[in-house]
Amino acid sequence: MSLRTRLTLAGAGAVFVALAIASSVIYIEVRSKLHDQIDVSLFQSAQGIATKWDVANAPLPANLESRKAAAAGKFPAGASPQAEGPILGSDASGYFQVIPSFSAATKGAEPVAGQLKSPLAQSPPDGFVSLVGLDASVARGLAPPDFRDVRYRGVAMRLYTTHLPSSSDGLVRTARPLTEANATIARVRWLLLALTLGGALAAGLFGRLAANAVLRPVRALAGAVREVSATRDLGQRIPVSGRDELASLAADFNAMLAALEDSQQAQQQLIADASHELRTPLTAHRANVELLARPDLPVEQRQRVLGAAVRTMEKLSLLVGDLIQAARDGRSVDAREPLALDELVAAAVDRAQHRAPELHFETRLEPYRVVGAGSRLERALDNVLDNAIKWSPPGGTVDIRLTDGALTVRDHGPGIAEADLPHVFDRFYRAAAARALPGSG
Numbered sequence: 001m002s003l004r005t006r007l008t009l010a011g012a013g014a015v016f017v018a019l020a021i022a023s024s025v026i027y028i029e030v031r032s033k034l035h036d037q038i039d040v041s042l043f044q045s046a047q048g049i050a051t052k053w054d055v056a057n058a059p060l061p062a063n064l065e066s067r068k069a070a071a072a073g074k075f076p077a078g079a080s081p082q083a084e085g086p087i088l089g090s091d092a093s094g095y096f097q098v099i100p101s102f103s104a105a106t107k108g109a110e111p112v113a114g115q116l117k118s119p120l121a122q123s124p125p126d127g128f129v130s131l132v133g134l135d136a137s138v139a140r141g142l143a144p145p146d147f148r149d150v151r152y153r154g155v156a157m158r159l160y161t162t163h164l165p166s167s168s169d170g171l172v173r174t175a176r177p178l179t180e181a182n183a184t185i186a187r188v189r190w191l192l193l194a195l196t197l198g199g200a201l202a203a204g205l206f207g208r209l210a211a212n213a214v215l216r217p218v219r220a221l222a223g224a225v226r227e228v229s230a231t232r233d234l235g236q237r238i239p240v241s242g243r244d245e246l247a248s249l250a251a252d253f254n255a256m257l258a259a260l261e262d263s264q265q266a267q268q269q270l271i272a273d274a275s276h277e278l279r280t281p282l283t284a285h286r287a288n289v290e291l292l293a294r295p296d297l298p299v300e301q302r303q304r305v306l307g308a309a310v311r312t313m314e315k316l317s318l319l320v321g322d323l324i325q326a327a328r329d330g331r332s333v334d335a336r337e338p339l340a341l342d343e344l345v346a347a348a349v350d351r352a353q354h355r356a357p358e359l360h361f362e363t364r365l366e367p368y369r370v371v372g373a374g375s376r377l378e379r380a381l382d383n384v385l386d387n388a389i390k391w392s393p394p395g396g397t398v399d400i401r402l403t404d405g406a407l408t409v410r411d412h413g414p415g416i417a418e419a420d421l422p423h424v425f426d427r428f429y430r431a432a433a434a435r436a437l438p439g440s441g
Helices: 003-056 064-074 102-106 133-139 179-231 245-292 299-328 341-355 374-391 418-423
Strands: 095-099 146-152 155-163 171-177 337-340 360-365 369-372 397-403 406-410
Touching (some): 102 133, 133 146, 133 155, 133 171, 337 341, 337 374, 369 374, 374 397, 374 406
Antiparallel strands (some): 095 171, 337 369, 397 406
């Protein structure tokens, strides 16, 4: 899976989770509010019905007709107040039921339910929601009023049961169909689901576009890497724009290419110099060997030719050492150990004196111990002294000092040109004036 796809999925997933959480909270809040409104409506209906029931069943007035008129005006229309049995009535919210005596109703008198004036209510049934054990405790005032969801004649309803204040074991029950509320909740649920999925898809689309814009420099960098790998052209560079992390990465990559290009050019220069230098000493060495093979060669001349052959081999050894060092690319595999630096310098001076007997070497060495790789230190000392030999005039003097671990080698040659000073410690670097001289820089 590509980085662009992972970024797109991560953005879309994060938005989906956030929208899902927000939608869940909204859904739960809406459902709770609707249920609370229904519960409040049922509670208020039950309170009103209980109050009207108490008024309708107050002590008989002196005139019976006056009582009936009062009951007809104060109790819900369509209900007949009967103190002896369950009552059916109607209002604007749903079904209701009044049970003056729970014990009498459960002994055989079937409770009668009424249909409230509601467009969602079914036809008036002959019975109502069955009583349960908890209703007996509510009727006697031993348990608090109870809300519960029921199904009556295939309709989901919310039922509220409370104690009838004017009776020792009476009940008032009000119920309201949940059809309208459930339909509203379902619409909200589908709307929130559509918003969540749509938001996630939109986030994925915008995330894809944003990932394309953000990763455009990365694709340019990857293309440059592939181009360099395919063409081996270290001179290519990536355009750098902006000051963000990707611009910094492109700048670092350009710096790496520049360093590799410089190293490659230096090594190519070394190889060119080595091919030139190998040809001359090998030709001279072959001529010396052919001379030494002549049986009539005088002894004195044989000694001179033999010395020249030895010096030629030493030059070849130095050149081969440079090539080996270039092949290692600066990686050292030599073990580090305690060494006497003054002794290493003295041995290097002896070797230099043997290579350049016409020069005079003056030394002043103080004892000093270091921890390092002996072969690499010897190689470094030989290079420094060879450079002094190379630039010293015939019969000149080379001064070598070792003081407090600092080695100073001073010859009396022309010195280093100002343009070459910044490159003194560059690997394989050779000044223009030194291209015709032995060595590798």
